[in-house]
Amino acid sequence: MSVGIDEISFYTSNYYLDLRTLAEVQNTDTEKYYQGIGQEKMSMAAPDEDVVTMAANAALPLIERVGTDSITTLMFATETGIDQSKSAGVYVHRLLNLHENCRVVELKQACYSATASIQMACALVARQPDKKVLVIASDIARYDLDSPGEATQGCGAVAMLIAADPRLVEIDPEVGNYTEDVMDFWRPNYRTNALVDGKYSTKIYLKSLKKAWQHFYEASSLAFNDFSHFCYHLPFSRMAQKAHQTLAKFNKSGLAVEQLEQQIQDTLHYNKTIGNSYTASMYIGLTSLLENCTENLANSRIGFFSYGSGCVAEFFSGRVVAGYEQFLHRDKHQQMLAARQEVSYDEYLDLYRYPDPRDGSENTIEAKTSGRFRLTEISNHKREYAAI
Numbered sequence: 149m150s151v152g153i154d155e156i157s158f159y160t161s162n163y164y165l166d167l168r169t170l171a172e173v174q175n176t177d178t179e180k181y182y183q184g185i186g187q188e189k190m191s192m193a194a195p196d197e198d199v200v201t202m203a204a205n206a207a208l209p210l211i212e213r214v215g216t217d218s219i220t221t222l223m224f225a226t227e228t229g230i231d232q233s234k235s236a237g238v239y240v241h242r243l244l245n246l247h248e249n250c251r252v253v254e255l256k257q258a259c260y261s262a263t264a265s266i267q268m269a270c271a272l273v274a275r276q277p278d279k280k281v282l283v284i285a286s287d288i289a290r291y292d293l294d295s296p297g298e299a300t301q302g303c304g305a306v307a308m309l310i311a312a313d314p315r316l317v318e319i320d321p322e323v324g325n326y327t328e329d330v331m332d333f334w335r336p337n338y339r340t341n342a343l344v345d346g347k348y349s350t351k352i353y354l355k356s357l358k359k360a361w362q363h364f365y366e367a368s369s370l371a372f373n374d375f376s377h378f379c380y381h382l383p384f385s386r387m388a389q390k391a392h393q394t395l396a397k398f399n400k401s402g403l404a405v406e407q408l409e410q411q412i413q414d415t416l417h418y419n420k421t422i423g424n425s426y427t428a429s430m431y432i433g434l435t436s437l438l439e440n441c442t443e444n445l446a447n448s449r450i451g452f453f454s455y456g457s458g459c460v461a462e463f464f465s466g467r468v469v470a471g472y473e474q475f476l477h478r479d480k481h482q483q484m485l486a487a488r489q490e491v492s493y494d495e496y497l498d499l500y501r502y503p504d505p506r507d508g509s510e511n512t513i514e515a516k517t518s519g520r521f522r523l524t525e526i527s528n529h530k531r532e533y534a535a536i
């Protein structure tokens with residue numbers, strides 16, 4: 149029996165800032181962003197959106213297709229937690245009308261926790277193959293204004309159904325892990341924005357890639373040239389290009405730069421215009437590959453490198469299932485991205501600075517999102533959500 153990803157669907161906000169606008173305001177060359185970091189736009193969450201509403205919006209198409217009966221667990225991966233105690237997934241459980249016997253838990257380890265969720269979900273499904281696990285990764289990437297990280301913000305959520313005999317991607321059991329206590333990127337509880345040692349974080353990312361790959365290589369019978377495509381964690385697209393060149397060199401692949409580019413380019417389309425979505429980014433990259441690659445990927449091996457600052461990294465592999473193309477949500481995703489609204493720099497600042505009430509007073513939140521779920525109110529220290 150194989151276990152893996154049976155459904156995949158993502159959501160991002162309907163507002164974006166073109167990095168050309170940011171570059172103009174900062175008097176920076178646009179090509180630094182478009183080419184140097186490989187990003188063109190970044191999604192900005194509406195005032196009435198958070199990780200809960202984005203998660204529910206990401207999962208809705210999948211629930212509409214498969215129903216809720218077989219889902220026995222919801223794992224919610226995020227590093228944009230809204231509560232120290234209650235899982236954001238419990239709100240999503242209600243918004244999606246999941247069964248009262250469905251367990252819910254939130255997982256955190258920077259951008260890595262969606263991968264931990266998937267591995268745990270695969271283990272649960274292996275024990276009870278008639279059950280399904282809903283894994284949702286949802287994040288809003290925020291850095292200080294005028295910091296080097298500002299151009300690498302974004303937001304998004306991805307929902308995946310983990311099941312036996314999956315229709316999209318079978319996940320292989322062999323993994324390579326690497327953990328090291330480092331301070332490359334972190335967000336203390338009292339801060340809204342992440343702190344980051346940018347250059348150091350890219351070095352640790354590449355070091356972790358080599359370490360996780362080495363561990364994977366010992367466990368798996370697969371070698372670098374057995375993979376047709378690679379999905380990397382995507383803080384910004386250029387990071388994936390650097391990572392892939394590093395891994396190819398490490399393995400003496402003998403592939404030309406263009407061949408290496410071809411192995412990752414289709415994973416980057418969506419992220420280039422959404423920006424960093426932390427836990428969700430690698431899986432939005434997988435969606436991008438499945439939905440945009442012109443060759444049929446059936447039976448192709450995909451290598452995955454998941455990285456969470458701090459840091460925990462994992463390399464694992466999957467095989468694309470024949471017929472996968474019938475079960476994607478391509479049109480929905482592409483329509484959603486095409487319908488987004490560009491914001492001016494001042495409107496971006498308004499979204500960036502939208503009040504985040506913490507005093508328990510009554511706060512009604514204006515309706516702005518085009519998603520099906522919204523945050524309507526924060527009053528008495530309680531967040532209220534509604535379906536539109």
Ligand code: CAA
Pocket residue numbers: 177179180181183184185259296297298300332333344345346347349350353381382383384387424426455456457
């Ligand atoms: N035309 C073309 N390219 C240009 C250019 C121009 N006019 N001007 C500069 N560039 C290139 C630079 O040469 C550089 O390329 P290389 O990296 O290949 O040398 C690239 O653009 C970026 O320029 P800088 O190095 O000067 O950029 P910066 O220092 O201002 O910021 C960054 C880069 C440090 C990564 C910053 O974006 C940042 O701090 N980002 C947040 C942290 C991050 O994403 N880290 C990634 C690893 S950690 C992780 O993955 C977890 C996570 O999700 C955060």
